[in-house]
Amino acid sequence: MSMPFYVSPEQVMQDKAEYARKGISRGKSSVTLEYVEGVLLMAENPSSLSKIGEIYDRIAFAGVGKFSEFDQLRKIGVRYADVKGYAYSRDDVRGKALANAYSQAMGDVFTRELKPLEVEVIVAEVGDDELAGHESNAIFRVQFDGSISDHEGYCVIGGAADELNSYLSNEYRAGLPLGEALRLGRTALQRVTDGEPRVDPENLEVCVLERARGGRKFRRLTADSVIGLLGA
């Protein structure tokens, strides 16, 4: 494509970033929390299209923004993880390497392509007490421009991430049981639904990575069990 006149690189990047941020802020936020027996991923999602998915034995994915774009990233992640686990061993598939790969890929799109990705993703990995050196959880956030950060305890992505982060920094404490973590996450998500008094449990997409589970630790909670946990 030809450029009719000069635009400074700063301006181009700024415009792209603004465009991406706008796209992301139109969607709902997604919260990931560590709880005592694993990692909890949740999002307000009334549709049947998933925002949270399984990547590998101990790794889960959450995305916000444009569905087609983050779902594509999720699939690339599954392919990457399955090939790596097949070529080496299942324990060699780690969240950090995947988050770095996402960071590279998303950064590449941001600098090279005209249109940046309008997404943010979380890569969450639950620890395994049986594997020395792999005991702790890890949560990574990758933004539209490829910037990557690691988080302890909780992590929020989406339009209202800053507001939710400051809320959770006050309210979150380590060692929460699943029910309490779920209630905290729901309260946080409710704060950004302008005008809506509450987030129905039916509209919550909730998945967990359970530390004690053997093999594939990812589990999607049914609406019934979410209601049960919220009520308990």
Added chain:
Amino acid sequence: MQFGGKYQGSSFLELLEVDYAQLRPDPSQLAEGFRLSSVPHGTTVLALKYVDGVIVAGDRLATEGNRVASRDIEKVLPTDDYSLMAIAGAAGPSLEMARLMRVELEHYEKIEGESLELDGKANKLAQMVRSNLPAAMQGLVVVPLFAGYDLRRRTGRLWKFDVTGGRYEETEFEATGSGGIYARESLKKGHRNDASRQEGLQAAILALVDAADEDRATGGVDLLRGIFPIVKFCSAEGISPAEDSDIERVYREILEGRGRGGS
């Protein structure tokens, strides 16, 4: 390792073919005209229906010609939460096929968000067996059994395969491998589709004992070393193994029934 390739579908095998060809097992790479005879072979495996689903069992011996290659190989392998594969034939390619099958099913489930139907899984395995045909011609035969619980039809189902990828659903039971013919004869006499879990276990162990009695390459029960056949039940609740102690009890009953602890 590259991140994001050309392939966009939901099959792990195709993904390997398109983007990671170096990782894919390729039977056509074998030297032409050369026939491998001295590789470990798995011997007898069987599958039978019981009231809640299917039972899949196999002895533990792998042989290399007339020598023992392994006494405790596992030939009954879960491919996901509701299906199992039992391998007979060349151990290396068989185990690789089982591993690939497991990854294939898991990969599909993660990409698509739902599992394949049991028929779809059996069909996929048939394609994998067929793609092994060049290796089979050179002596690396893989002839698995596939069994599982069909969540839609609420019943256990089982299939056998031939080297050309032929897929045959069986209504009651099937056995394959070097002692398969004897195991099948044994199952024929005692098997019922409405057998209880315990009756099914008895039929499976009896069939393996009979196979081991007639076929020297089949392991049977090794009380001396404490090595027991693998027996797995697959029902609506998923897959559960039979305990060694239960297998030992059934085996001792069989020995007693045959007098003086021998047959």
